[in-house]
Amino acid sequence: MTATRVKVTIRCNSCGEKFVLRGRRDRGRIDTGFKMCICSNVEDFAIEEMA
Numbered sequence: 314m315t316a317t318r319v320k321v322t323i324r325c326n327s328c329g330e331k332f333v334l335r336g337r338r339d340r341g342r343i344d345t346g347f348k349m350c351i352c353s354n355v356e357d358f359a360i361e362e363m364a
């Protein structure tokens with residue numbers, strides 16, 4: 314397994330809400346299990362990986 318644990322900040326581009334989650338990075342893709350913002354936005358997010 315090559316997955317790396319990362320801390321990720323997800324900001325909703327619709328309402329501006331921020332979520333800090335733990336996720337896994339696997340081959341350049343980050344998987345956090347995050348599905349939906351509280352405003353029902355499901356696809357318009359800015360995802361930022363934290364050190």
Ligand SMILES: [Zn+2]
Nearest residue numbers: 325328350352
């Ligand atoms: Zn939102």
